[in-house]
Each structure stands twice: as C-alpha cells, then as structure tokens.
Amino acid sequence: MRDGEQTPGVSLTPEKKLRISRQLDKLGVDAIEAGFTAASEGEMEAIKLITKEGLRAEVFSFARGVKSDIDAVIDSGANAVFLVIPASDLHLQHKLKKTREDVLSLTEDCTRYAKDHGLIVELGAEDATRSDPAFLRKMIGTGVSAGADIVSPCDTVGILTPEKAYAFFSDLIKDFPEVPFSAHCHDDFGMAVANSVAALKAGVKEVHATMNGLGERAGNAALEEIVVALKLLYNIETSVKLDLLYDTSMLVSRLAGIPVQPNKAITGENAFVHESGIHTHAIVSEPLTYEPIPPEVAGRTRRLAAGKHAGSRGLRAALNEMGINPNEEQLKQIISRVKTLGDKGKRVTDADLQAIAETIMGLPKLRSINLEELTVVTGDRVTPTASVRLNLSGKILIEAATGIGPVDAAMNAIRKAVQRLSR
C-alpha cells in the first residue's frame, strides 16, 4: 500500500487506508506495508489505526536509513519496518550524497537500532539491480550480521528481465544461502509480474506487489496477476483468496481514484467479456475455447457483450441473460440495429441492447425509479448541496445531502433516498 500510494495523484486518508488494510487482510496477504510513519501525521495515524486492528498480516512501515524514521515506526506500534537504503552509486552520489562506507555504517546502525527495539527488519537495498554486485553483497552481509530478518534487493526502476531476475536472485541465494530474500519489482518495461515470478522460481521467499499494479511511474508488480499466474500456470497455491481479488481491486480503485484499464488482466472490466461473434459462438458451447481463466476463480463472471462483432449466438445468449427471449425475426432486427450503431462508432452497452430489444419486441419498458427533480447548489463559498425527488412507482422520496462537489452531493442525496427505501 505504501508504494501503491506513491502513484501520482493518489493520497489516502487514514480511514481509507484502514479499509484497504482490512480488505487486504481478508484477501489473505502475509504482510501489508501500510505507509511511511515519518512522512506525515496522517501516515502515523493510519499505521496506528491499522496496527490496532489486530490483523493476521504483519504490518510494516517504510523507513529511510534515518534514526528518526525508525523512531516513528517504533512509536506507531507497527511490528515491522521496511528499511530502505540506497545501494547503487547513482543513488549514493546524486540522492544520498554519501560514500559507500557511509552506507555500510548506516545499514549496520539502523538495522541494529530497529532490531534493538523489537522490530522485524526487512532491509531494502534501493536500486540494487543497478548497483555494483560486490558492494551489494557487502551491504547485505552488513545488514544480516546486524540482525536483518529478510533482504529485499529492489528493482527500483524495473530494468530486470525474467532471465536477469532469475540469475540475479539465484546468485544472491547462492552467496547467502541462509538469508531469506524478497523481490520488489517495478513495471517500467511491463515485466514486473514476470520478474517477480522468475524471482520466486530462483528461490525468493516473498514478493512485493500492489493491487491493480499501482505505484509510481508505470507502477509495481500487480498482486492479482502474480497469484492467478502462480495458481493456474504453475499450480502453486498461495494464501491469497483468489475469489476476493475483484472486490479488492474495485475497492482500491475507488478509494485511490485510479480506474483500472479495461483490458487489464484479471481485474479489468473486459478481462472476461466476449464480443466477437466467432468467439462467443465457441464460448457458449465450450468456455475453455477462449477462456484460459475460469472467471469464477478470480471472483468474476463471464459476460457476452453486444456490439457489431457479436454474432447471433452471442447476442441471443446476452439477451437470455437479461431474461429476454426474441424469436428469429426479432433477433435479426436486433442484430441489424446493433450493427448499425456499432458502425456509427457507438459503443453498444447492455443497457442499449436491452432498450433495442424492448423497442423491437414491443416489451413494456422497465423503469423502477424515476428522477423527477434534481437541484444542485454549488460555488466557491458554499458547501455543495443537492436535493432530489424520486418516484418509485408512485411512492415519492425526497432527500437532500451535501458532498465534496455537486456530483458527489447529488449521488449522496440519491443514495440516501434509496437507502431509506431499503429499510
């Protein structure tokens, strides 16, 4: 969560971080890097809140190689620290402005200090994949003799390839057979997931990952992709409950305000949608033909989409799912209408398909709730406020609400009205 939150434009409140942590714990991850305690009061508050939850997962806080950062982790009550110290000359010279000797003593002092205060220490060697291998080994040796519990030589700028990742970690494990390693991969070349899997194959004990692959620049390794690949391509079980991946992805996307790209593996909206007529035809008779991942494994459902590529079988199946059963002639007309819309460049949604079918088949239109009135007040010195009047088959519901903007206020008012209804 710490690296995921480093996505440009993302900033999570302590309450949001708590909600995400609860969900990640439910999902079954072993550890949550919940934030960076020394960064702000909000971060400190968040980690305190999360620590108090008594989650099954270990709660980590990030810290730099600075004593005050480690003090903040101790104060927060977190039981573990991800202590990150630069390893490459590039970072030493241009960021830290310290010598290699400085870095070694920093590694020793900070690790020992954190251990003396009872923390689990995961020592991160930043930019390790661009560091001098001999110096990296000195740094790891220093950290381990000072008590580091696990070492994460980070691929900070994502320059590994699967072959290099395998060699990089195999060599380290050969040199430090007693040390548990973890992989921290970034996705600058789109290889973070493949590199993480290669690192596991080389023998690392842990991989760092974020939901939806969030993170700075191109992001980090996507948790959902790693665990589904392990299960279905490598036949390896993890503690992660795959059927909770989609809910977790949506929660993180919503709270972080970062939409998931539609064609994203596992969690993208289109990942289990079939539109092409040739595909839907085959899918309807045998899902395996075009579905390497059974949707339910990842908490998803298959959807056959309308659209100009859809064939009659696919459209009929999509309509049947909505409880609409057109005859052959009606289906022909529906298909022709869908294709005309598609050729005009319009995306045909399920709602469009339903409307087209209802028109052609002369079905009564189902409209359970009518928005009869919507008033919104907004400005630079006013709290955005909205009032709505809904008509539910004759039953009138009037509600008002405020929000962080006019749309939010309107949504809140509608939500309040609908909630009253469900009570």
Ligand code: MN
């Ligand atoms: Mn990172």
